[in-house]
Amino acid sequence: MQLARFSLLLPLLLSCVNAALWDWPNVLNVRNQPSSQGDLSVNAHTDLGAWHGFALPTNPSSFGFVGPFVHGAGNVS
């Protein structure tokens, strides 16, 4: 019985192990267009303990990342 359970779970576990970050697009919405430099209502991607982050553009013709956005301060740009 336990072996059967393990057999059922194994493919699921392996699929989790093999999952690449490319399999998880847009899990979070980080498309933002701050209204001003002081606009703090921005969902931004940050990492490694950085005090700043970046977002994706809402304008489809834009080819630049929005930001940097500094936590507690606002948009540098």
Next chain:
Amino acid sequence: MAQSLSNVNISSGSATLSGQTATFFPGVLQLDGRLTPTLSVQQQLVLASSRTALIRIRFTNTDAQDAPVSMSFGSGALLQAGGAFAYATSERRLELASPLARAKCELLFSPDDSPKVEISADKRRYTAQFQPLTVPGNDAWTVYFTISVVFNDTEWEKEQPEIDRMFFRPDSLFDSNEDRW
């Protein structure tokens, strides 16, 4: 309205960028676009340290013919909205100081292909114009740059050697970021 510190303008002959998509992957911001049916461009951003974002722009040419590309970076209108910015430029480096925080933007090209970049700036906007590029047929061409946010000179001095290391093996940082996430 705040926008991007580094909006990229790209064209290839008379072809301009089209079909742009923006995607957030865990740990990676990604923009994709296409200049021609055989010439695509991808821009990815990862945080490579707590102070610096590493950005990779990769052109992929699936045609046998070489493809000319014109590329420039610009601040758009956002610096106008932001008021007075101090700036300093040197070859491949632009430094901006805002009332909120100081952002330093440094550009560096692939070691095996080093077209020059001409940076001009005033208190409200900047432009970094690359020399005309050529993406070889059935090949790719990649450029990297960083955007660092520091709050004082001491932080910047500490970060500078880190950035040098990032540019030494930039692709490995994207790989390690992928592994970590």
